[in-house]
Amino acid sequence: MALIVQKYGGSSVGSAERIKHVARRVARWKRAGHQIVVVVSAMSGETNRLLALAREIQAHPDPRELDVMVSTGEQVTIALMSMALMDLGIKARSYTGSQVKIVTDNAYTRARIVSIDEENLRRDLREDHVVVVAGFQGIDAAGNITTLGRGGSDTTGVALAAALTADECQIYTDVDGVYTTDPRIVPEARRLNTITFEEMLEMASLGSRVLQIRSVEFAGKYRVKLRVLSSFEEEGEGTLITFEEDEKMEHATISGIAFNRDEAKITILGVPDRPGIAYQILGPIGDADIDVDMIVQNVGQDGLTDFSFTVHRSDYAKALEILKPVAAHIKAREVQGGDKIAKVSVVGVGMRSHAGIASTAFRTLAEEGINIQMISTSEIKISIVIDEKYMELAVRVLHKAFGLEQAA
Amino acid sequence: MALIVQKYGGSSVGSAERIKHVARRVARWKRAGHQIVVVVSAMSGETNRLLALAREIQAHPDPRELDVMVSTGEQVTIALMSMALMDLGIKARSYTGSQVKIVTDNAYTRARIVSIDEENLRRDLREDHVVVVAGFQGIDAAGNITTLGRGGSDTTGVALAAALTADECQIYTDVDGVYTTDPRIVPEARRLNTITFEEMLEMASLGSRVLQIRSVEFAGKYRVKLRVLSSFEEEGEGTLITFEEDEKMEHATISGIAFNRDEAKITILGVPDRPGIAYQILGPIGDADIDVDMIVQNVGQDGLTDFSFTVHRSDYAKALEILKPVAAHIKAREVQGGDKIAKVSVVGVGMRSHAGIASTAFRTLAEEGINIQMISTSEIKISIVIDEKYMELAVRVLHKAFGLEQAA
Numbered sequence: 001m002a003l004i005v006q007k008y009g010g011s012s013v014g015s016a017e018r019i020k021h022v023a024r025r026v027a028r029w030k031r032a033g034h035q036i037v038v039v040v041s042a043m044s045g046e047t048n049r050l051l052a053l054a055r056e057i058q059a060h061p062d063p064r065e066l067d068v069m070v071s072t073g074e075q076v077t078i079a080l081m082s083m084a085l086m087d088l089g090i091k092a093r094s095y096t097g098s099q100v101k102i103v104t105d106n107a108y109t110r111a112r113i114v115s116i117d118e119e120n121l122r123r124d125l126r127e128d129h130v131v132v133v134a135g136f137q138g139i140d141a142a143g144n145i146t147t148l149g150r151g152g153s154d155t156t157g158v159a160l161a162a163a164l165t166a167d168e169c170q171i172y173t174d175v176d177g178v179y180t181t182d183p184r185i186v187p188e189a190r191r192l193n194t195i196t197f198e199e200m201l202e203m204a205s206l207g208s209r210v211l212q213i214r215s216v217e218f219a220g221k222y223r224v225k226l227r228v229l230s231s232f233e234e235e236g237e238g239t240l241i242t243f244e245e246d247e248k249m250e251h252a253t254i255s256g257i258a259f260n261r262d263e264a265k266i267t268i269l270g271v272p273d274r275p276g277i278a279y280q281i282l283g284p285i286g287d288a289d290i291d292v293d294m295i296v297q298n299v300g301q302d303g304l305t306d307f308s309f310t311v312h313r314s315d316y317a318k319a320l321e322i323l324k325p326v327a328a329h330i331k332a333r334e335v336q337g338g339d340k341i342a343k344v345s346v347v348g349v350g351m352r353s354h355a356g357i358a359s360t361a362f363r364t365l366a367e368e369g370i371n372i373q374m375i376s377t378s379e380i381k382i383s384i385v386i387d388e389k390y391m392e393l394a395v396r397v398l399h400k401a402f403g404l405e406q407a408a
Numbered sequence: 409m410a411l412i413v414q415k416y417g418g419s420s421v422g423s424a425e426r427i428k429h430v431a432r433r434v435a436r437w438k439r440a441g442h443q444i445v446v447v448v449s450a451m452s453g454e455t456n457r458l459l460a461l462a463r464e465i466q467a468h469p470d471p472r473e474l475d476v477m478v479s480t481g482e483q484v485t486i487a488l489m490s491m492a493l494m495d496l497g498i499k500a501r502s503y504t505g506s507q508v509k510i511v512t513d514n515a516y517t518r519a520r521i522v523s524i525d526e527e528n529l530r531r532d533l534r535e536d537h538v539v540v541v542a543g544f545q546g547i548d549a550a551g552n553i554t555t556l557g558r559g560g561s562d563t564t565g566v567a568l569a570a571a572l573t574a575d576e577c578q579i580y581t582d583v584d585g586v587y588t589t590d591p592r593i594v595p596e597a598r599r600l601n602t603i604t605f606e607e608m609l610e611m612a613s614l615g616s617r618v619l620q621i622r623s624v625e626f627a628g629k630y631r632v633k634l635r636v637l638s639s640f641e642e643e644g645e646g647t648l649i650t651f652e653e654d655e656k657m658e659h660a661t662i663s664g665i666a667f668n669r670d671e672a673k674i675t676i677l678g679v680p681d682r683p684g685i686a687y688q689i690l691g692p693i694g695d696a697d698i699d700v701d702m703i704v705q706n707v708g709q710d711g712l713t714d715f716s717f718t719v720h721r722s723d724y725a726k727a728l729e730i731l732k733p734v735a736a737h738i739k740a741r742e743v744q745g746g747d748k749i750a751k752v753s754v755v756g757v758g759m760r761s762h763a764g765i766a767s768t769a770f771r772t773l774a775e776e777g778i779n780i781q782m783i784s785t786s787e788i789k790i791s792i793v794i795d796e797k798y799m800e801l802a803v804r805v806l807h808k809a810f811g812l813e814q815a816a
């Protein structure tokens with residue numbers, strides 16, 4: 001008998017039929033003798049419907065009231081899921097974030113979990129109930145309703161698994177696991193049986209949007225065993241996200257190829273190469289609440305250097321605007337930029353101990369005539385910025401170059 | 409400066425536009441220097457939408473989970489109303505039933521209010537906020553979400569007015585007050601400036617569905633000054649529901665003509681006239697959860713009597729079914745019934761001290777050739793059962809006979 005937390009996203013509970021489908025799955029796990037906590041999101045479309053309603057009233061809805069409203073989405077789902085379970089003869093009981101007491105800070109619309117009171121849930125589990133908890137929501141110390149922000153239901157699932165020291169946290173989604181890359185681009189892409197937390201963090205933040213990055217961080221911090229599974233398929237092991245140090249296994253050198261084309265690059269040419277210059281450039285960008293992703297600065301010559309970074313494409317125009325007076329002030333030669341770029345990343349913990357990964361990647365792209373605009377590397381990934389029109393080609397040839405279509 | 413509780417029903421908050429309209433009205437009261445508590449229902453249609461969704465999952469939805477779900481309707485409205493007020497520059501803060509702590513008993517879907525913790529509301533009012541409270545909902549002692557049943561938002565309004573010792577509880581609805589009868593039937597029907605609680609109870613329970621009967625009882629018990637107003641008209645005093653004893657005024661003999669055609673009558677003929685016979689007949693009806701309205705038993709002769717009562721029309725077939733073996737058992741001669749009836753009632757505290765009201769009513773109907781099937785009277789009303797095809801005619805001629813089209 002295991003204690004398992006199962007989280008089902010909005011599309012998995014998007015209709016009465018789908019809720020019944022999920023209930024049948026939960027019932028099978030329950031009848032197999034496990035203790036089950038189910039975490040659900042709002043039915044797909046519901047959160048957007050509510051947001052639209054709020055914006056009809058107030059152009060910029062008050063965050064406290066927005067959370068009061070948006071949190072009703074999951075509240076509806078927990079009730080429906082509990083009813084569906086009871087209809088199958090399974091004892092079930094729903095809990096809002098407030099009823100569990102999932103206490104968060106007071107940052108409406110993007111609150112962070114501070115503590116969880118799991119006593120009532122434990123009592124219900126002992127009394128043979130399936131416990132159905134609203135994802136995405138909590139209350140602050142004063143009893144105000146808060147939400148964790150988009151994708152926060154994953155975080156709720158992991159946090160509950162941590163609080164209950166569950167054996168596993170299963171995240172059911174519309175894909176059946178984490179793939180070596182997007183199968184829509186590379187048909188040979190292969191589902192990974194396991195992936196390390198570090199790789200998952202790199203993959204998630206780079207655009208393989210299977211899991212909310214915060215939930216993965218949380219799982220890593222509290223050592224929660226996390227598994228990604230399909231809510232539409234009955235069989236399948238999904239992908240287990242492991243602690244590298246815990247698991248004795250021969251890990252593949254490279255786990256996957258991530259990519260995105262949401263970014264734009266900005267380069268300041270001919271910057272006087274002196275201490276504090278990076279701060280002078282990026283300080284005003286940060287002050288304007290613009291997130292910076294890659295940052296590249298090369299060694300200078302003749303006392304000058306070139307400084308490049310990427311921002312989200314929607315912030316591109318604003319960032320350029322901000323930089324013009326900055327460039328003049330620091331006496332840089334020129335500001336250049338481009339928003340027709342893509343970032344492709346090769347990710348794998350194995351590259352720590354394997355030489356030649358970078359050169360294989362660069363050679364592979366060169367053979368296809370793909371020019372590399374920026375390079376940035378970490379311990380377990382190499383990110384390359386290229387012209388966006390070559391993105392799919394680059395992903396395909398890199399996937400093949402590292403033999404990712406074959407099982408490790 | 410007064411402390412006023414204003415309750416707005418589902419049709420008053422049925423769209424973003426209507427919510428903004430209500431907010432402007434609330435803002436005017438606030439700016440006039442009053443402390444305002446706003447109680448809102450779910451947007452019209454929302455509760456039914458949620459109920460339908462629940463029934464897609466479970467034919468007879470679990471009551472606890474139903475309350476978890478249905479209570480989200482008001483939760484959405486409180487947030488939207490608070491946003492609309494803030495958009496007008498009015499400080500506002502929303503409260504769910506759970507956040508106020510409106511504690512109820514554990515009777516899901518029809519809970520009764522046990523206590524209200526009004527401390528937080530008082531603090532917010534002192535700090536110049538409009539407080540926006542979800543009607544219809546509470547929590548039980550264990551923290552489970554409960555609802556008060558249909559129309560429960562009126563009860564919430566009155567209960568909050570009682571707890572806060574408000575100066576007035578204003579119920580905004582889609583009519584501008586309580587009328588002497590339904591203006592759709594009698595165009596000359598007149599809005600009453602005042603009506604007593606007792607009359608209101610008789611009018612409400614008899615089908616003039618302006619206010620929820622429980623909220624009127626509550627208001628009477630806690631001496632809350634209750635006023636019914638139109639949420640669609642800007643002017644108008646509405647109808648004040650008064651404590652007869654408190655108000656020095658010349659009251660009209662008759663306040664109004666109420667009616668309904670939701671009932672069916674059942675008569676058992678030739679019942680042996682002995683003690684316990686009423687219980688033998690109505691006991692099985694009550695056991696089947698069928699509500700009985702009028703009960704009439706005439707003096708018997710030859711040791712036999714006739715026993716009649718009315719039930720809701722939807723219970724008619726079931727009640728007949730139940731009575732057949734009962735009638736055989738008590739050796740009654742025959743069971744008769746009819747569901748093509750209407751009940752018309754003349755209501756007024758004035759009839760206590762005025763003779764001849766009943767005879768005026770009977771003569772008026774006789775002059776129109778309307779046959780009376782059953783009569784039942786109380787201190788302040790006379791109810792008459794007739795063939796339903798004469799209902800509108802009866803209401804019109806009685807309204808005229810008692811001069812209700814003229815101001816008192």
